[in-house]
Each structure stands twice: as structure tokens, then as C-alpha cells.
Amino acid sequence: MLALTGTPVVLLTYSNLLRQSLAGAVHALGTRGPLGPRHDRPPLARRVVRSHAARQRRRLVRLGSPLRPVAADPTSATGPTLVVDEGQDLPPEFYLLARMPGARTSVFADECQRLTDTNSTLDEIARNLGRCTRRDLAGNHRNTEQIAAFAAHFHTGAGTPALPGRQGPPPRLHRFHERGAADLLILLAETRPEKSIGVIAASTHTQFSLLGSIHNRAPRLKPQLYTSQSKGGTYRKLDLGRPGIVIGHRRSAKGLAFDTVVVPDTHEDAATDPTSAALRMSSYVMATRARRELHLGYEGDAEPPLPAQVNRRVLQRGEDERLRDVRPAMVN
Incomplete structure (x- = not known):
């Protein structure tokens, strides 16, 4: 829906196989916007910052390295929209980085399904994103x-x-x-x-x-x-x-x-x-x-x-x- 309004959107998934699973549904909705996995490409946080580095002269920051000030161009347009699936398996530092390019970020996460050592709780995600709204999505629509x-x-x-x-x-x-x-x-x-x-x-x-x-x-x-x-x-x-x-x-x-x-x-x-x-x-x-x-x-x-x-x-x-x-x- 966001992509069809002309909003630049990046949908970030946990894995390449999940990306393939979602690609058909995304394209059926009428858009062929960016759909990227966490793996198989340059580290996700570096890609997020890099995507706006050319336009907004931002300095590249790597996950795991000390966070440094990022110089933003005050005349730049609103940043991208990020939609993150399985966000509990990204490290807390990622959500600090997501704020730097001025991204509007939506995160879907379930901390009861963490599968990696570099994970985040819901409280960590909310705290690092800054002022945000949390909503609980109840109900099971997949299983018997x-x-x-x-x-x-x-x-x-x-x-x-x-x-x-x-x-x-x-x-x-x-x-x-x-x-x-x-x-x-x-x-x-x-x-x-x-x-x-x-x-x-x-x-x-x-x-x-x-x-x-x-x-x-x-x-x-x-x-x-x-x-x-x-x-x-x-x-x-x-x-x-x-x-x-x-x-x-x-x-x-x-x-x-x-x-x-x-x-x-x-x-x-x-x-x-x-x-x-x-x-x-x-x-x-x-x-x-x-x-x-x-x-x-x-x-x-x-x-x-x-x-x-x-x-x-x-x-x-x-x-x-x-x-x-x-x-x-x-x-x-």
C-alpha cells in the first residue's frame, strides 16, 4: 500500500528464503518494490545507511562498531519507510541506526521467537526507535x-x-x-x-x-x-x-x-x-x-x-x- 502511493519503501526480511516466500505476494499486490533479506547481501544496517548516503551525505556506520555522529543534510527530503519483519532477531543497535536516516519504521516482532544471539526485546526496540506506538496483534491465523x-x-x-x-x-x-x-x-x-x-x-x-x-x-x-x-x-x-x-x-x-x-x-x-x-x-x-x-x-x-x-x-x-x-x- 505504501509503495503504490509513491512512498520509497524497503521491506526487510530475516532470510533469503523468507524473501522468496513473500515476493510472490508482494508482486501480486501490484508493486515490485525493494524486498531484501537480512543475509546474502551487505550487512543490513550498512545497506540502510548507504541507500541515503549519496543524497544526504551520511557517513557509513557498521553494526558492532562504536556509533558516531551522522551529518545529515537539513534540506533533504523525508527519509525512507522501513518495514521490518521478524525484528526481534536484529540487534538493538540496528534500531538506533534506523533513526539516523530519518526513516519511518514499522517493526513486526515476537520476542518469544528469537533464534539468534544478536536479538532485541520489544522494550529495546521501542526504546531505541525513540517515540513510537506499540500495538499488540493477537490471534492465530495460520495453525489449527x-x-x-x-x-x-x-x-x-x-x-x-x-x-x-x-x-x-x-x-x-x-x-x-x-x-x-x-x-x-x-x-x-x-x-x-x-x-x-x-x-x-x-x-x-x-x-x-x-x-x-x-x-x-x-x-x-x-x-x-x-x-x-x-x-x-x-x-x-x-x-x-x-x-x-x-x-x-x-x-x-x-x-x-x-x-x-x-x-x-x-x-x-x-x-x-x-x-x-x-x-x-x-x-x-x-x-x-x-x-x-x-x-x-x-x-x-x-x-x-x-x-x-x-x-x-x-x-x-x-x-x-x-x-x-x-x-x-x-x-x-
């Missing part, structure tokens, strides 16, 4: 009641989030044998061909292992994989508008949404203190990526400590009966 009830076990904020009214199947925990995660993904993709299926893995090794298994056994599914470690377009630019399997990493899960989410390797967290705020926030973020179905998996004899705490009414165990019914046909 069953998924939200499961995610609430890992919520770190005050109080319990209100549950949505939309209904769906309960989340399910699977004990995987060798290649069991690939079995589940192939089954989900074959039985739900019109749905998006997001895989949130703990390691790049798991990502490529799943990709290889699916390519070898069901190449017709054409799974996609994203990794920020890729140097070229392969595994970096995805078509998120089509249904099917997208294999991502936990670091890239922020802000995304899929019809079905599979977290295949919760056993990777077995050695982490289940009361850790970082682990609980990570689990909350991953669970709430799912619009309708959520599947968790582990390898080994014992359930990982974190999901083991969730009762069977909220987190069911074993294979979904609907999937079991179609397995003989899938084997053929």
Missing part, C-alpha cells in the same frame, strides 16, 4: 487448534496464547528406521499432491540425505532443497508457488508456512537441556510453520526429552491410520 495446542508447550512468553478455532489432525511423533523419514515424505507427497510439504532439518547432511533418497526412489516428486551455503542458483532459488516437498534448515524456517510440516530429526536435540529457552523457542517456531499437519520424527529407542514431555492427547505416537491405509499401493 491441535497444532497451536502442541506449540503452546514450548511458548516462552507470559501467559498462554489463545487457541484458534480451525480444526485438523493432531500432531504425530514417528520413530523412524533407516530411510523412514523419506518413506513418510514420499507417502505424504503422493497422497496430498496439491499440498506444500515443508521439511525442517537440523543439519545440511540430513537435508541432502533426504533429497538423495527421494530422488532415487520417487524422482517424479521433484523435491526442492534450500541451503544458504550454496554458491549459485542451485539450492538457493526455489519455486515456492508450486506444491510438493521443500527441504529446508532450521535456520531458514523463520516466517515460512506450509500445509504440512515434517521435523525429521528431533533426536538431534536429545543432548540439549529440555528447559533451554533457545530449544523451546526453536521448537515453537518449527511447530507453528504448519497450517494443517505436523509430523515429528526421531531415530533410536527412546523419545527425545522435549517431545516426550507432551502427553498423547496432544501429540500422538505412531503412524497415521490414513497413511497406513495407502502404504501397500505406495510400495508398488
Whole structure:
């Protein structure tokens, strides 16, 4: 809406994958304005200042360096409009810098979903932005009641989030044998061909292992994989508008949404203190990526400590009966 009025707008996102996810929606609204990730380009704060350096003769300032006075041109026009998504994962210093070019800034942030060490609380964001208005946005418009009830076990904020009214199947925990995660993904993709299926893995090794298994056994599914470690377009630019399997990493899960989410390797967290705020926030973020179905998996004899705490009414165990019914046909 701002861009269509002729206002210079920059929308800043947490990651390149989130930028790709939002790009289609932004362009469908009738604008092709700047849409940039936090990563994959020069550091965000330096870009914000640089964008107005030529016109307003501002000095460049880097995050992490001592803040210095910035000389502004008093005859310059009003600064840009910044819209920041997932603002809790930017450091407090960024919001001091956002004031320097005279930017009008809107920040969307949830401090219960912090995933980095360089993060900000809501109070820090408001204090560093200066005089601003804070509004609470309540309600869950993505998940079903069953998924939200499961995610609430890992919520770190005050109080319990209100549950949505939309209904769906309960989340399910699977004990995987060798290649069991690939079995589940192939089954989900074959039985739900019109749905998006997001895989949130703990390691790049798991990502490529799943990709290889699916390519070898069901190449017709054409799974996609994203990794920020890729140097070229392969595994970096995805078509998120089509249904099917997208294999991502936990670091890239922020802000995304899929019809079905599979977290295949919760056993990777077995050695982490289940009361850790970082682990609980990570689990909350991953669970709430799912619009309708959520599947968790582990390898080994014992359930990982974190999901083991969730009762069977909220987190069911074993294979979904609907999937079991179609397995003989899938084997053929």
C-alpha cells in the first residue's frame, strides 16, 4: 500500500528464503518494490545507511562498531519507510541506526521467537526507535487448534496464547528406521499432491540425505532443497508457488508456512537441556510453520526429552491410520 502511493519503501526480511516466500505476494499486490533479506547481501544496517548516503551525505556506520555522529543534510527530503519483519532477531543497535536516516519504521516482532544471539526485546526496540506506538496483534491465523495446542508447550512468553478455532489432525511423533523419514515424505507427497510439504532439518547432511533418497526412489516428486551455503542458483532459488516437498534448515524456517510440516530429526536435540529457552523457542517456531499437519520424527529407542514431555492427547505416537491405509499401493 505504501509503495503504490509513491512512498520509497524497503521491506526487510530475516532470510533469503523468507524473501522468496513473500515476493510472490508482494508482486501480486501490484508493486515490485525493494524486498531484501537480512543475509546474502551487505550487512543490513550498512545497506540502510548507504541507500541515503549519496543524497544526504551520511557517513557509513557498521553494526558492532562504536556509533558516531551522522551529518545529515537539513534540506533533504523525508527519509525512507522501513518495514521490518521478524525484528526481534536484529540487534538493538540496528534500531538506533534506523533513526539516523530519518526513516519511518514499522517493526513486526515476537520476542518469544528469537533464534539468534544478536536479538532485541520489544522494550529495546521501542526504546531505541525513540517515540513510537506499540500495538499488540493477537490471534492465530495460520495453525489449527491441535497444532497451536502442541506449540503452546514450548511458548516462552507470559501467559498462554489463545487457541484458534480451525480444526485438523493432531500432531504425530514417528520413530523412524533407516530411510523412514523419506518413506513418510514420499507417502505424504503422493497422497496430498496439491499440498506444500515443508521439511525442517537440523543439519545440511540430513537435508541432502533426504533429497538423495527421494530422488532415487520417487524422482517424479521433484523435491526442492534450500541451503544458504550454496554458491549459485542451485539450492538457493526455489519455486515456492508450486506444491510438493521443500527441504529446508532450521535456520531458514523463520516466517515460512506450509500445509504440512515434517521435523525429521528431533533426536538431534536429545543432548540439549529440555528447559533451554533457545530449544523451546526453536521448537515453537518449527511447530507453528504448519497450517494443517505436523509430523515429528526421531531415530533410536527412546523419545527425545522435549517431545516426550507432551502427553498423547496432544501429540500422538505412531503412524497415521490414513497413511497406513495407502502404504501397500505406495510400495508398488
